[in-house]
């Protein structure tokens with residue numbers, strides 16, 4: 001994508017995120033990553049009359065841990081964190097999610113937008129007010145539910161007790177103080193009670209393993225009791241999942257993390273074939289997917305902050321909230337969450 005096109009989509013993004021004259025916006029990057037994005041956001045912010053600047057951290061030292069999710073070199077830079085807390089909005093080109101520093105920045109009232117996916121994907125899945133409305137309908141329904149049940153033709157049958165953790169909406173832009181979002185996105189999620197997830201999940205062919213950025217080819221059966229994975233069985237993918245999780249040497253990686261469904265009809269299930277180097281936001285967002293995850297729940301306010309985190313969007317599932325159907329066989333059945341055209 002040429003710089004002018006990138007400038008333009010970043011201008012639309014900041015406009016949708018409510019950036020206006022006199023607001024302070026910081027674009028945060030590190031090393032030589034995404035400097036073209038930084039330029040585009042700076043240009044966009046100036047066009048909108050914001051006080052905008054670029055905070056560029058050095059390339060993390062190898063072995064410093066700063067390449068791991070949830071560990072940021074901001075942890076050693078209190079002055080930088082203070083400056084980010086003073087901003088109205090932070091554009092995160094690093095991926096600070098799960099870090100205590102991001103939580104502190106949000107708690108201070110700054111809204112945070114993460115933008116790390118390939119530029120053509122940012123352009124193709126530009127946020128829209130219409131998807132935001134449908135995501136917010138989903139969040140409203142989810143936030144009131146006490147119980148979630150997920151089933152599938154492959155043999156999934158699992159129940160999440162809800163009501164402990166908040167519901168999070170992601171629709172790809174953010175115009176409310178202290179709110180985080182990730183561009184692109186179109187989904188809702190919450191978490192089950194720490195000891196309140198029980199049953200079995202069976203991944204079928206074509207379900208998606210993130211962060212492996214791969215598709216399941218042989219069924220994988222998870223057995224879950226009282227909020228923890230007890231057993232993972234299957235073929236090669238089951239072995240890969242177990243090997244990956246074992247490497248963290250952290251039993252909290254077996255905790256059940258967030259769970260929800262996707263609502264962006266423009267997002268493609270086959271997206272990994274087009275953007276194998278991305279973070280998988282398209283796969284988290286595709287319409288009617290049901291995504292469960294394992295590992296940390298600190299994003300929701302829980303105590304589990306393990307770095308062992310998998311997100312697994314699944315096809316063909318049915319999802320019920322307090323016995324009311326929300327997704328049936330991979331299709332959203334609540335009219336207010338369906339695309340208008």
Ligand SMILES: [Fe+2]
Pocket residue numbers: 258293309310311
């Ligand atoms: Fe996740």
